[in-house]
Amino acid sequence: MTINNKKDSLPPKTLEVIGIAAVTVNGYIARHSREKILWSKDLSLFKKQTKNCPVIMGSNTYKTLGDGLPGREMIVVNRTDGPVDILRRIDKKRCFVIGGGKTYSKFSSYLTHLYLTIHPMVFKRGIRLFTKLERELLISFVRLVPVVEEEGIFQFQFKVE
């Protein structure tokens, strides 16, 4: 009984949980927690990749979005939401964690992939990709997707081991 309960409390093993972010070369995703990310050049790739998939975001990120993200089920989390409960409710084979830093951190133990678009920018301060990590993530390179090739902007796709 105890073992079954433990199994039931985990998200399905087949669920892909993809963390997706635009990051500066020094690892920031925003200058501050209310910044609307207007500098990102990967919006059309982001829209294509997340289309028809549930997208999980923190309340700060939700507030920056304005019109939201049409065509996607938006799951807005707050500090009391546990990642497992959220993931267990998802009945698709793939979902995306779209930020911000606190929310990437909250879901870090459940990420199966990381899609990072590195932008040629260096911020002085701000929100890091992971504001707080319980442990290091072991990742391996999967593929590189050109975003704006002539500006050196590519999306690096990693699998989380």
Ligand SMILES: NC(=O)c1ccc[n+]([C@@H]2O[C@H](COP(=O)([O-])OP(=O)(O)OC[C@H]3O[C@@H](n4cnc5c(N)ncnc54)[C@H](OP(=O)(O)O)[C@@H]3O)[C@@H](O)[C@H]2O)c1
């Ligand atoms: N570059 C990118 O790709 C990208 C992607 C997404 C977002 N962003 C940017 O990231 C920024 C937001 O990131 P963020 O890290 O500030 O916020 P966030 O992850 O979007 O949302 C904050 C989350 O942390 C929770 N929280 C707040 N205080 C907490 C505490 N003391 N203990 C535990 N949980 C707490 C909040 O819950 P409550 O609702 O209960 O407060 C909320 O769920 C925005 O500027 C956004 O535009 C950038």
